[in-house]
Amino acid sequence: MATLKTELKPVPPFDFHLTADYRTRFRQDLASEVHRDGIYRRVCTVRDNLALMSVSSTGTIERPRLEMETTGQGLVQDDLSSLRNEAVAVLGLDYDLSGFYTMSKDDHLLSRLIDSFYGLKPTTEPDVFETLVSAIIGQQISAKVAVTMERGLIQSYGEPFFWDGSTYYRFPRPEKLAAVGIDELRRHKLSQRKAEYIHGLAKAVSEGSVDLEALKEMSNESVIRELVQLRGIGEWTAQWVLCNSLGRFEVFPSGDLALLRMLSRVYLDGQAVTPQEAEAFAERWGPYRVPVIVYSYAAIRQGIDLSA
DNA sequence: AGCCAGGCTCTCG
């Protein structure tokens, strides 16, 4: 086992604990990523080997500094840059909140949110395959049910990494899920449909007929066009990938029913909105639509009543 | 006990 250490300098302001908490709120139980005892850990892949990154804060919100320690088989100094990039993505380190904050200063509600969650950054999940599988599982079911199912997949087909008395898992690779039959996927309480979707996606990705990495360089419209051609992926899931994996923070996922309800409750006196109306409303948030959504959800998760 | 939850596909007018 080799260990690499490095320091990271997030763009300030950055609240490490708030951001790591928000990010791992649902993933915490998945064992692929945790935030515990002040340390954020995540299993990653380096040149096809497993490694575990551990990140902790050594600075402040205004002068953020992070220490990252990564352990894994055969790690060499050259691996550092890709590991740093992964940490930057999963913790949103290079996102500059100042534009969002400036836009919000005349908005009463947003100002309140920013006071409460100053330094919280939107994050991304660089593994597009994981994001897609997770989104498919999460379609139409509650987040808790989805976590149970996803944990089953991860612990059955993911690759384990043992460290310090705990087991962490790398999310299952496409090749693995493609090799697993639909019937076996169903044992994890997936519906027949979802088992087919996930199996089909895994097969397409592992055979190379779909290049998820290429999406990172494509326009939002092209990403949606590509993704919705895959069975099991509709508008909502494609928008989900744009916001949560590809870092397109200007996108407003108008296909998200929970978001529409939140918008109606918080901003429109409970009056129902169509996706088109919601999109028109979200125009005012310019390129900061995802930050607005992240801060709003953060408040809701904490039980803060936004309509007050 | 029933309804709903951060949808999608397929079918049918």
Add this chain to the structure above:
DNA sequence: CGAGAGCATGGC
């Protein structure tokens, strides 16, 4: 096009 059924599970 738009509307409606079916999918499957756990929590309230």
